[in-house]
Amino acid sequence: RGTPAEERFDLSALAEATTIFQGPAREAASLYPKNANIAAALALATVGLDQLTVRLVADPAVAGPCSQICLRGSAGEITIQVKGRSALTQRT
Numbered sequence: 001r002g003t004p005a006e007e008r009f010d011l012s013a014l015a016e017a018t019t020i021f022q023g024p025a026r027e028a029a030s031l032y033p034k035n036a037n038i039a040a041a042l043a044l045a046t047v048g049l050d051q052l053t054v055r056l057v058a059d060p061a062v063a064g065p066c067s068q069i070c071l072r073g074s075a076g077e078i079t080i081q082v083k084g085r086s087a088l089t090q091r092t
Contacts (some may be wrong), residue, residue: 004031005058017059038067038082039089046071 005020026049028036043052064086
């Protein structure tokens with residue numbers, strides 16, 4: 001909530017996973033700073049903010065934040081998934 005995606009989509013009415021952004025990490029970090037921080041850090045550590053492609057997906061079936069990182073190269077590929085808890089289920 002509180003992102004440019006709300007201008008393009010009715011997020012509360014989504015029935016399935018929907019791509020809300022796809023493009024370079026620099027643009028993702030600028031438009032969606034709360035959602036693209038892992039992508040920006042990964043870009044800075046690897047190919048750069050303009051070379052790393054980011055896809056942000058709003059999925060009503062996912063309860064908390066989730067990041068999937070796919071690295072592809074001539075030697076092969078690796079996929080890492082990071083799942084967080086939703087703010088309502090975290091204990092402080």
